[in-house]
Amino acid sequence: xxxxxxxxxxxxxxxxxxxxxxxxxxxxxxxxxxxxxxxxxxxxxxxxxxxxxxxxxxxxxxxxxxxxxxxxxxxxxxxxxxxxxxxxxxxxxxxxxxxxxxxxxxxxxxxxxxxxxxxxxxxxxxxxxxxxxxxxxxxxxxxxxxxxx
Numbered sequence: 001x002x003x004x005x006x007x008x009x010x011x012x013x014x015x016x017x018x019x020x021x022x023x024x025x026x027x028x029x030x031x032x033x034x035x036x037x038x039x040x041x042x043x044x045x046x047x048x049x050x051x052x053x054x055x056x057x058x059x060x061x062x063x064x065x066x067x068x069x070x071x072x073x074x075x076x077x078x079x080x081x082x083x084x085x086x087x088x089x090x091x092x093x094x095x096x097x098x099x100x101x102x103x104x105x106x107x108x109x110x111x112x113x114x115x116x117x118x119x120x121x122x123x124x125x126x127x128x129x130x131x132x133x134x135x136x137x138x139x140x141x142x143x144x145x146x147x148x149x
Contacts, residue, residue, distance in 0.1 A: 003122035010115035017108040024101040031094040038090060042083045049076045 056069050 003118050003125060006118040007115055007122060010111050010118065013111045014108055014115060017104055017111060021101055021104045024097055024104060028094060028097045031090055031097065035087060035090050038083055038087045042080060045076055045080045045083060049073060
């Protein structure tokens with residue numbers, strides 16, 4: 001029966017979409033953890049920059065000390081900019097995953113509607129078949145009773 005096959009097909013589609021949604025949710029959680037870790041690293045680097053200059057304030061300033069401090073600061077700033085860039089990329093990836101998850105949920109809803117449509121078609125055909133069988137049996141019983149009379 002084609003109706004049952006179509007219903008099973010859309011049921012399989014729905015199941016595969018559910019798995020994709022779960023995978024997408026896990027990816028979003030992973031990206032959130034990475035974002036939190038990245039944010040903490042950025043805070044640590046910012047504190048390192050502040051502490052670098054606080055440490056030099058108590059010492060006597062020489063050209064060599066200033067040069068080394070500026071060099072360390074530039075290395076820390078480059079690390080900070082790299083972390084900011086990574087954070088932006090992670091945020092973009094998270095947004096893309098959320099969009100994909102939304103699209104998958106919409107697709108699943110569409111497949112659910114089609115599955116329900118084919119299920120209703122199958123039930124309707126089954127009812128019509130049962131009505132035909134009952135009508136045929138009634139006509140046979142009427143025929144057999146008319147022959148007996």
